[in-house]
Amino acid sequence: MTVTPTGARPAYVGGSVKRREDPRLLRGRGRYVADIRPAGTVHMAIVRSPHAHARIVGVDASRALATPGVLAVLTWDDIADQAGPIPCIDLYPDSLPTLQTALADGVVRYVGQPVAALVATDEYLAEDALDGVEVTYEPLPAVVDLDEAVAGHTLLYPEHGTNVVTTIAQDVGGDAAVDAAFAAADHVYTETFTVHRYVPAPMETRGVVAEIDPVTERLTLITSTQFPHLVRGFLSGVLGLPESRIRVIAPDVGGGFGAKCEFYCEEILAPLFAMRLRRPVKWIEDRREHMVASSHAREQKHTVRVAVSADGTVTAVDARSWTSNGAACCTLATTPASISSAMLRGPYRIPVYRARAHCVTTNKTPLAVYRGAGHPQAVLVMERMMDIIAADLGRDRVELRLQNMITPAELPNDRGTAIVLAGQVVYDTGDYGAVLRRAAGMIGLTPDWAAEQQRERARGRYLGIGVASLVEETAIGPYESAVVRVDGAGKVTVLTGSSPHGQGHVTTFSQLVADELDIDLEDVTVLHGDTDVVAEGVGTFASRSAAIGGAAARSAAATVKEKALTLASHLLEIDPADLEWRDGAAVVRGASRSMSLAELAGAATAWNAPLPGGLDWNLEATHRHQAPGIAFSHATHAAKVAVDVTTGEIDVLDYVVVHDCGTVINPSIVEGQVHGGVVQGLGGTLFEEVPYAADGTPLARNLADYLLPTVSDVPVIRTDSAESPTPLNPYGMKGAGEGGATGAPGALVNALADALAPFGVHLTSDGPWTPDRVLALIPEEQA
Numbered sequence: 001m002t003v004t005p006t007g008a009r010p011a012y013v014g015g016s017v018k019r020r021e022d023p024r025l026l027r028g029r030g031r032y033v034a035d036i037r038p039a040g041t042v043h044m045a046i047v048r049s050p051h052a053h054a055r056i057v058g059v060d061a062s063r064a065l066a067t068p069g070v071l072a073v074l075t076w077d078d079i080a081d082q083a084g085p086i087p088c089i090d091l092y093p094d095s096l097p098t099l100q101t102a103l104a105d106g107v108v109r110y111v112g113q114p115v116a117a118l119v120a121t122d123e124y125l126a127e128d129a130l131d132g133v134e135v136t137y138e139p140l141p142a143v144v145d146l147d148e149a150v151a152g153h154t155l156l157y158p159e160h161g162t163n164v165v166t167t168i169a170q171d172v173g174g175d176a177a178v179d180a181a182f183a184a185a186d187h188v189y190t191e192t193f194t195v196h197r198y199v200p201a202p203m204e205t206r207g208v209v210a211e212i213d214p215v216t217e218r219l220t221l222i223t224s225t226q227f228p229h230l231v232r233g234f235l236s237g238v239l240g241l242p243e244s245r246i247r248v249i250a251p252d253v254g255g256g257f258g259a260k261c262e263f264y265c266e267e268i269l270a271p272l273f274a275m276r277l278r279r280p281v282k283w284i285e286d287r288r289e290h291m292v293a294s295s296h297a298r299e300q301k302h303t304v305r306v307a308v309s310a311d312g313t314v315t316a317v318d319a320r321s322w323t324s325n326g327a328a329c330c331t332l333a334t335t336p337a338s339i340s341s342a343m344l345r346g347p348y349r350i351p352v353y354r355a356r357a358h359c360v361t362t363n364k365t366p367l368a369v370y371r372g373a374g375h376p377q378a379v380l381v382m383e384r385m386m387d388i389i390a391a392d393l394g395r396d397r398v399e400l401r402l403q404n405m406i407t408p409a410e411l412p413n414d415r416g417t418a419i420v421l422a423g424q425v426v427y428d429t430g431d432y433g434a435v436l437r438r439a440a441g442m443i444g445l446t447p448d449w450a451a452e453q454q455r456e457r458a459r460g461r462y463l464g465i466g467v468a469s470l471v472e473e474t475a476i477g478p479y480e481s482a483v484v485r486v487d488g489a490g491k492v493t494v495l496t497g498s499s500p501h502g503q504g505h506v507t508t509f510s511q512l513v514a515d516e517l518d519i520d521l522e523d524v525t526v527l528h529g530d531t532d533v534v535a536e537g538v539g540t541f542a543s544r545s546a547a548i549g550g551a552a553a554r555s556a557a558a559t560v561k562e563k564a565l566t567l568a569s570h571l572l573e574i575d576p577a578d579l580e581w582r583d584g585a586a587v588v589r590g591a592s593r594s595m596s597l598a599e600l601a602g603a604a605t606a607w608n609a610p611l612p613g614g615l616d617w618n619l620e621a622t623h624r625h626q627a628p629g630i631a632f633s634h635a636t637h638a639a640k641v642a643v644d645v646t647t648g649e650i651d652v653l654d655y656v657v658v659h660d661c662g663t664v665i666n667p668s669i670v671e672g673q674v675h676g677g678v679v680q681g682l683g684g685t686l687f688e689e690v691p692y693a694a695d696g697t698p699l700a701r702n703l704a705d706y707l708l709p710t711v712s713d714v715p716v717i718r719t720d721s722a723e724s725p726t727p728l729n730p731y732g733m734k735g736a737g738e739g740g741a742t743g744a745p746g747a748l749v750n751a752l753a754d755a756l757a758p759f760g761v762h763l764t765s766d767g768p769w770t771p772d773r774v775l776a777l778i779p780e781e782q783a
């Protein structure tokens with residue numbers, strides 16, 4: 001091949017390349033679990049508990065079994081010897097083992113818990129046949145309130161003598177330092193905050209298809225998951241099958257937001273039926289089921305004491321929190337409490353810190369991670385505190401924050417706390433103050449703001465601005481793997497253990513690999529989500545894929561390039577130092593001789609002599625990117641709202657996010673991630689909530705009760721970015737997937753508090769701030 005000297009192409013990384021996955025998805029050519037129907041498929045339906053807490057006296061399935069079309073029923077007795085409990089991977093050593101089994105083992109502890117399951121020839125028959133499974137319950141008192149659960153008068157697991165499953169401790173400075181800081185403080189502020197319960201509500205609910213290959217006897221589980229490789233491991237453990245006999249496929253996944261990085265009962269039950277019936281078994285969660293059967297999120301209570309010196313320096317925080325973990329520890333049960341306790345201080349120095357985070361079992365759906373995990377709660381608490389302190393001291397809230405913020409010169413900064421599964425919190429890079437200043441300027445928090453606010457108030461218009469600064473854990477380990485392979489035609493295939501479900505990895509991973517090999521984006525194919533295609537992987541959660549999975553893919557491509565150069569130096573009989581890589585080819589410096597990837601791949605296939613340095617002959621490389629630490633992204637959110645004090649309606653007039661996720665691969669994808677997260681944070685602050693009746697009945701069972709924001713509720717979200725590359729991977733990327741959701745509740749609640757300041761409101765809850773609740777804040781005579 002002859003190389004033209006104009007070879008240099010602009011880098012893909014850093015460019016807003018259009019998402020390669022979208023033409024297919026937008027034209028309805030996605031292939032989700034619901035679209036998959038192998039020949040002979042039969043359908044599973046689940047008998048779910050109508051009680052929040054009850055003893056199961058008996059299960060009589062005879063009527064269901066006699067129903068034409070019903071093929072089998074499973075109860076706990078049928079599976080007790082075959083299926084172990086659902087593992088929880090983030091338990092602390094002292095955590096009580098409150099694990100859930102695929103079907104209730106004699107006691108139900110939340111409305112929606114699977115009690116029995118059946119399979120019929122079609123989905124309608126299966127649903128109808130549920131009535132034929134008669135379950136006799138002996139109701140038990142339920143506990144839904146966090147304080148009551150902690151008091152322990154009603155126990156979910158009497159054998160443990162407490163509802164507190166675990167207490168996570170974070171100690172920075174020790175008890176004596178805490179006592180000294182509070183004794184020396186000029187001001188001490190004590191507040192209690194509540195954060196309500198959400199449902200992640202992805203567009204696609206969950207679903208599974210399980211099938212046994214009649215020839216190989218291998219089990220294939222097609223499931224709407226964020227981590228197929230971990231599901232393979234869990235299933236192997238729970239059913240006692242070797243991993244080599246299990247294939248897990250995550251096809252197109254229509255969102256997960258954390259709810260799909262859980263291992264669920266149905267992922268065990270469908271394989272059990274498939275093994276018995278020797279037919280493919282399918283289950284698609286309906287929206288009503290999703291509201292109780294997929295993980296819930298967020299619900300916490302925090303009590304914080306904050307020590308402040310006369311000049312506004314925050315010297316210590318002493319915090320306690322309680323997370324309503326629901327009826328069992330699910331796959332990721334303690335992570336929200338762990339993150340919120342480790343990250344409560346956000347970007348602020350606060351040299352002395354003590355936290356005790358209690359995970360409490362309650363008669364509700366198990367609670368797990370949801371976009372941001374424990375961060376949004378921590379940000380709400382700390383950022384409300386900053387505003388409360390500023391107001392009390394008569395200080396400018398931005399200036400008070402800046403005074404307490406960690407500066408770039410103080411980084412890296414070991415915070416002295418730790419996050420379960422992720423490790424020590426050591427902030428890496430960033431300029432938190434610069435980002436705050438920029439966001440404050442963009443939203444209009446200028447010296448004129450107070451005057452404008454007064455003017456508008458005089459006209460009966462209550463405007464408020466709120467800011468919330470955050471630092472968030474992203475890019476956690478332990479590792480992600482990638483294979484980069486060049487075929488005979490010189491085209492490149494990337495196999496990644498990351499498992500996208502809306503994030504656009506096909507695009508961004510192609511950008512990374514195409515840049516490394518200096519080839520066209522279209523020459524890169526990215527494959528994921530099939531454990532038979534991608535040998536190992538961890539999955540997509542904790543905003544880890546760009547920084548861990550992307551780094552693995554790019555590093556594997558770099559190795560392929562090295563191998564290609566070595567091969568070229570042999571074939572061309574040229575010193576490696578005289579070769580360079582350009583335009584997808586090994587090029588002899590200063591000459592027109594070169595070998596393209598296709599030529600090298602062809603030669604590699606024919607090559608049968610060993611290469612020096614022990615290199616193997618193929619143009620393929622596997623790389624595991626091992627995370628040496630956590631990369632911390634950061635941002636400031638700023639919201640401007642107008643509150644109608646006669647209707648209680650909140651109108652979000654403007655929303656700004658200035659964020660920093662290190663080196664950006666694709667700015668428009670990152671912006672989309674920020675927008676999506678903000679919409680979820682806004683939804684949770686203004687509308688979304690799963691209330692429970694005192695008897696444990698969930699009161700939001702569909703999307704008429706659980707109000708998701710619509711396009712008319714969402715303002716134009718303006719973003720700007722800073723880039724402080726992390727040294728924790730060779731390419732500088734940090735995570736971007738969650739920050740939008742993390743900052744929004746804090747910014748919006750602060751904006752609401754600012755708007756309603758003339759009424760003396762003191763907000764210590766994340767709402768949701770529905771019109772009736774807003775109105776209740778305003779004394780009637782003043783409205």
Ligand code: MCN
Pocket residue numbers: 202254255256257258370371372501502503504505508509540541542543544545546547550661662663664665666667669670673676733734735736737738
């Ligand atoms: N990206 C980038 N440059 C960076 C960082 C990220 O271009 N410096 C790109 C990535 O390549 C990827 C996207 O931004 O295309 C998000 O990357 P990352 O922050 O690494 O997050 P993950 O890909 O690991 O995704 C997980 C994260 C989480 S934890 C939740 S929850 C979440 C989210 O992503 N759920 C989502 N975004 C979602 N988006 C959609 N559409 N649906 C979900 O369920």
